[in-house]
Amino acid sequence: MDVSKAMKETSFKLLDTFVDLTFEFVDQPLLPSQSNFAPVEEIGKAVTVTEIEGKIPDDFPEGVYIRNGSNPLFGGLKSSKSIFGKSSHLWIEGEGMLHALYFTKGRGKVSKWNVLYKNKYVETDTFNMEKNRKKPGFIPNMEGDALAVLMATLLNLTKSVKWAGPDQPGTSPFSLTRLWAGSGPG
Secondary structure: OOHHHHHHHHHHHHHHHHHHHHEEEEEOOOOHHHHHHOOOOOOOOOEEOOOOOOOOOOOOOOEEEEEEEEOOOOOOOEEEEEOOEEEEOOOOOOOEEEEEEEEEEOOOOOOOEEEEEEEEEOOOHHHHHHHHHOOOOOOOOOEEOHHHHHHHHHHHHHHHHHHOOOOOOOOOHHHHHHHHOOOOOO
16 A cells, blocks of 8 residues: 555645535625626537527638537636635636537538537646536635635645646647537537
8 A cells, every 4th residue: 555645645635624624615796798608518519509699701711610618517616715714716717518519501502601609618637626526626826815716726726736736738829629520510
């Protein structure tokens, strides 16, 4: 038995228990200006976009438009309440998700646009850890009561030693597009 590994695992479990007992996660309401960034479910296969407001120009290039952005895994953004006070996320935080719109133009006399939509979470080590645990892995620490933000930051730094991977992709579109290379809309 590897004693150092067992000690490390035990210390992380104790830290996790402390966080669970001390911090309560609550949904943080979105402001009206943020509603376009509300979280969406991962849909799996591509779906046809049936309603389009406005008109796609005839000379619009065929291809794919990809947007990456935050998309909280557990519903809305979380804030926390604890014995240290309140802390919260910024609305741009959350697990990464790629959203793709595929534009193809029909052939013939009446050329009609066909638009498909597909989305997918960016499966980082942190995403997989949170998905397996079925709860957030880190405490919101971007704004709030000074002591709560400080404690959340220190606890997150301590926890990140275990979860951060050296080859974990960021949310740069250049690193994320490799995840879908060759996958197409289907």
